[in-house]
Amino acid sequence: xxxxxxxxxxxxxxxxxxxxxxxxxxxxxxxxxxxxxxxxxxxxxxxxxxxxxxxxxxxxxxxxxxxxxxxxxxxxxxxxxxxxxxxxxxxxxxxxxxxxxxxxxxxxxxxxxxxxxxxxxxxxxxxxxxxxxxxxxxxxxxxxxxxxxxxxxxxxxxxxxxxxxxxxxxxxxxxxxxxxxxxxxxxxxxxxxxxxxxxxxxxxxxxxxxxxxxxxxxxxxxxxxxxxxxxxxxxxxxxxxxxxxxxxxxxxxxxxxxxxxxxxxxxxxxxxxxxxxxxxxxxxxxxxxxxxxxxxxxxxxxxxxxxxxxxxxxxxxxxxxxxxxxxxxxxxxxxxxxxxxxxxxxxxxxxxxxxxxxxxxxxxxxxxxxxxxxxxxxxxxxxxxxxxxxxxxxxxxxxxxxxxxxxxxxxxxxxxxxxx
Amino acid sequence: xxxxxxxxxxxxxxxxxxxxxxxxxxxxxxxxxxxxxxxxxxxxxxxxxxxxxxxxxxxxxxxxxxxxxxxxxxxxxxxxxxxxxxxxxxxxxxxxxxxxxxxxxx
Numbered sequence: 001x002x003x004x005x006x007x008x009x010x011x012x013x014x015x016x017x018x019x020x021x022x023x024x025x026x027x028x029x030x031x032x033x034x035x036x037x038x039x040x041x042x043x044x045x046x047x048x049x050x051x052x053x054x055x056x057x058x059x060x061x062x063x064x065x066x067x068x069x070x071x072x073x074x075x076x077x078x079x080x081x082x083x084x085x086x087x088x089x090x091x092x093x094x095x096x097x098x099x100x101x102x103x104x105x106x107x108x109x110x111x112x113x114x115x116x117x118x119x120x121x122x123x124x125x126x127x128x129x130x131x132x133x134x135x136x137x138x139x140x141x142x143x144x145x146x147x148x149x150x151x152x153x154x155x156x157x158x159x160x161x162x163x164x165x166x167x168x169x170x171x172x173x174x175x176x177x178x179x180x181x182x183x184x185x186x187x188x189x190x191x192x193x194x195x196x197x198x199x200x201x202x203x204x205x206x207x208x209x210x211x212x213x214x215x216x217x218x219x220x221x222x223x224x225x226x227x228x229x230x231x232x233x234x235x236x237x238x239x240x241x242x243x244x245x246x247x248x249x250x251x252x253x254x255x256x257x258x259x260x261x262x263x264x265x266x267x268x269x270x271x272x273x274x275x276x277x278x279x280x281x282x283x284x285x286x287x288x289x290x291x292x293x294x295x296x297x298x299x300x301x302x303x304x305x306x307x308x309x310x311x312x313x314x315x316x317x318x319x320x321x322x323x324x325x326x327x328x329x330x331x332x333x334x335x336x337x338x339x340x341x342x343x344x345x346x347x348x349x350x351x352x353x354x355x356x357x358x359x360x361x362x363x364x365x366x367x368x369x370x371x372x373x374x375x376x377x378x379x380x381x382x383x384x385x386x387x388x389x390x391x392x393x394x395x396x397x398x399x400x401x402x403x404x405x406x407x408x409x410x411x412x413x414x415x416x417x418x419x420x
Numbered sequence: 421x422x423x424x425x426x427x428x429x430x431x432x433x434x435x436x437x438x439x440x441x442x443x444x445x446x447x448x449x450x451x452x453x454x455x456x457x458x459x460x461x462x463x464x465x466x467x468x469x470x471x472x473x474x475x476x477x478x479x480x481x482x483x484x485x486x487x488x489x490x491x492x493x494x495x496x497x498x499x500x501x502x503x504x505x506x507x508x509x510x511x512x513x514x515x516x517x518x519x520x521x522x523x524x525x526x
Contacts, residue, residue, distance in 0.1 A: 050452055335458060414463075
């Protein structure tokens with residue numbers, strides 16, 4: 001026991017040193033997981049599957065998780081919000097203790113977390129998967145109250161339903177204005193899938209309406225595929241305004257649904273503001289977020305480079321080349337869970353390889369994808385050269401339709417693995 | 421139908437392979453699978469799942485998985501996303517992943 005304790009106190013650097021023999025073998029331990037999204041829920045149940053003797057506690061205040069992937073289809077009336085909702089019964093059946101509360105403080109030195117009810121949970125390893133929070137001071141005028149008038153709908157749930165209701169109540173001919181943030185942010189292709197699917201819906205139900213997409217950057221994920229799709233399916237309906245064309249929103253007025261840029265102002269019938277983001281607030285409190293607001297980690301076990309003993313996963317973490325996606329969060333969590341079991345047993349985790357695949361819908365039956373393969377390189381999670389990339393610009397036969405079907409299959413599979 | 425994707429053929433070949441599979445050695449690799457393996461189940465379901473366009477690979481014959489990965493990687497067999505993913509793996513890594521999935525419950 002003393003060997004293991006000593007080893008664990010040495011923290012990240014020592015943990016990644018060559019294998020240290022442990023008399024314990026694969027010993028039990030206590031792991032607390034903060035956040036029950038794709039990353040956290042995957043980590044919790046994978047830990048339990050790989051080492052049943054572990055005590056794994058998932059701390060998540062919401063009894064039901066509302067998934068973001070495919071929530072743009074809810075906006076376009078292609079799905080119902082209930083199809084995005086997943087409970088934690090499957091996670092509990094996997095042997096994870098689910099604490100339906102929130103973490104109010106993390107004591108990295110003392111290796112414990114404080115819960116909202118004042119109780120403390122001690123851990124040998126902590127996994128933080130807090131997702132994102134919005135930077136409510138980034139766009140003057142856009143605060144939590146403004147989000148009731150100009151929904152972000154970038155955390156799925158009530159905001160998604162609100163934006164859909166606003167779209168449905170809009171008069172035909174009304175202008176939909178979206179704004180997309182600078183990198184990095186949750187789901188890089190997400191704003192463009194959203195613009196696509198809103199245009200898809202407008203074309204059917206509000207044929208006189210158009211969509212203006214104000215962007216704080218000059219390039220975006222799967223850009224040519226999206227723009228080709230827009231030209232093919234929605235000619236003249238979507239106008240994308242890049243950063244250099246004056247697309248960055250500098251303030252908003254929720255009373256008049258006006259978005260102001262350096263080049264002018266735009267009055268919307270329906271406004272969707274996707275604001276700048278950072279790691280969920282508890283990350284900063286725990287000391288694992290840096291000045292960017294995101295969490296730097298090493299690329300093998302995703303242990304914080306700022307606070308040893310705390311692993312950060314998913315959208316909150318700085319994962320090198322890997323985007324902030326549900327697929328990536330799930331992949332990271334499985335690697336991290338195996339690494340934590342090895343670390344607790346005094347062994348060195350293997351150097352991982354991770355895959356990301358993100359599908360986007362340009363229309364209900366028109367899918368496109370981007371993929372990447374990643375490995376640790378010079379202390380970062382880096383793209384493996386020559387691998388990955390997007391769907392071909394020229395689709396042969398029914399490729400777009402096939403990728404739309406793959407997208408739906410992916411969502412069924414991953415939600416079954418995480419919550420089923 | 422985009423016939424390059426060969427989903428039906430892929431599933432048929434893998435099913436045929438599993439029927440004649442010799443006893444595989446137990447998994448003896450690293451916890452949770454060799455590098456890259458755990459990412460696959462994001463799409464290729466680890467448990468039986470209804471209504472999926474994407475075939476399961478758990479319990480399939482290792483040499484079939486190897487063949488698919490190599491053919492996708494070289495582009496000899498067209499694919500949607502698998503060619504792009506297979507290019508991230510060398511022969512040894514593909515062999516290890518295939519052996520690991522072959523040893524998983526079908």
